[in-house]
Amino acid sequence: MSKLTFARAINAGLRKSLENDPKVVLMGEDIGALGGVFRVTDGLQKDFGTHRVVDTPLAESAIIGTAVGLAYRGYRPVCEIQFDGFIYPAFDQIVSQVAKMHYRTQGRVKMPITIRVPFGGGIGSPEHHSESPEAYFTHTSGLRVVSVSNPQDAYTMIQQAIASDDPVLYFEPKRRYHDKGEVDETADLSTALSMEKAKVVTPGSDVTLVTYGPLVKTANDAAMAAADEGLSVEVIDLRSLAPIDFRTVEASVRKTGRLVITHEAAQSGGLGAEIAASITERCFNYLESAPVRITGFDIPYPYSKLEMHHLPDLDRILDGVDRALGRGNSLSGLEG
Numbered sequence: 001m002s003k004l005t006f007a008r009a010i011n012a013g014l015r016k017s018l019e020n021d022p023k024v025v026l027m028g029e030d031i032g033a034l035g036g037v038f039r040v041t042d043g044l045q046k047d048f049g050t051h052r053v054v055d056t057p058l059a060e061s062a063i064i065g066t067a068v069g070l071a072y073r074g075y076r077p078v079c080e081i082q083f084d085g086f087i088y089p090a091f092d093q094i095v096s097q098v099a100k101m102h103y104r105t106q107g108r109v110k111m112p113i114t115i116r117v118p119f120g121g122g123i124g125s126p127e128h129h130s131e132s133p134e135a136y137f138t139h140t141s142g143l144r145v146v147s148v149s150n151p152q153d154a155y156t157m158i159q160q161a162i163a164s165d166d167p168v169l170y171f172e173p174k175r176r177y178h179d180k181g182e183v184d185e186t187a188d189l190s191t192a193l194s195m196e197k198a199k200v201v202t203p204g205s206d207v208t209l210v211t212y213g214p215l216v217k218t219a220n221d222a223a224m225a226a227a228d229e230g231l232s233v234e235v236i237d238l239r240s241l242a243p244i245d246f247r248t249v250e251a252s253v254r255k256t257g258r259l260v261i262t263h264e265a266a267q268s269g270g271l272g273a274e275i276a277a278s279i280t281e282r283c284f285n286y287l288e289s290a291p292v293r294i295t296g297f298d299i300p301y302p303y304s305k306l307e308m309h310h311l312p313d314l315d316r317i318l319d320g321v322d323r324a325l326g327r328g329n330s331l332s333g334l335e336g
Contacts, residue, residue: 199239
């Protein structure tokens with residue numbers, strides 16, 4: 001086992017994929033000599049050459065368009081979108097070409113493209129650097145969408161994403177890049193937990209708390225704080241956002257009877273709404289109260305000085321747990 005930061009774990013996973021498959025090609029703005037703005041690809045161009053780790057122009061639509069052509073020719077391109085808010089120029093390529101090519105050709109053309117997206121807030125960045133655009137892509141059939149929350153999953157799931165014949169959007173919580181954790185670099189991908197599966201990271205019996213990416217750590221902290229008050233909160237890390245592993249969530253809710261969902265993205269049309277609706281359909285007779293969503297507010301991402309008021313924190317999550325238990329007061333539609 002090695003103790004790696006989140007960023008170094010992704011780097012190690014990318015390195016392993018480059019070593020194992022000569023068809024893997026990395027593409028992105030400043031990912032070569034600079035190693036990316038977060039240094040996730042540091043050292044890879046030096047070791048694998050400029051033909052395998054390619055510095056691209058500042059043109060996201062061109063990066064994804066080129067990746068489509070490479071995938072046609074049997075390559076496995078891995079594209080870095082430098083910041084979440086920069087993905088929108090490539091939106092048409094992703095939802096109109098990448099997501100549909102396999103279906104449109106009746107399976108004759110595969111799109112084994114991995115799109116790495118540093119996402120979420122909490123680092124004091126300016127506008128367009130702290131978005132949570134995952135719901136746009138979970139709504140689009142033909143795309144797999146995953147979000148990692150810890151170094152081990154970061155290492156394993158980037159390799160699983162690259163090995164997949166389906167296009168995968170791989171969301172990396174940028175405020176967790178410096179978090180450290182144990183990573184088994186000898187892990188066998190064939191026996192590792194599938195990237196489609198959710199994981200119960202904190203067992204509990206009173207409330208089910210579902211989240212992903214940057215808020216898994218916050219949710220675990222909330223569960224620990226709740227335990228001090230005698231409450232048992234089960235925390236589930238979704239890991240896969242499309243498809244969602246509803247079986248794991250459903251099994252938990254059938255046990256606890258209560259559901260709280262939290263994510264950084266805005267509430268309206270967010271992933272929490274889909275989870276709440278689906279679990280209500282599946283577990284209506286088991287629910288003791290309506291599902292509760294704790295999310296970012298329905299506003300453009302605020303200035304960095306205000307972002308910590310916007311992002312769900314331990315106190316807001318605990319308030320949601322209280323409301324699910326019938327112990328708290330509604331925030332009059334602003335609970336977000």
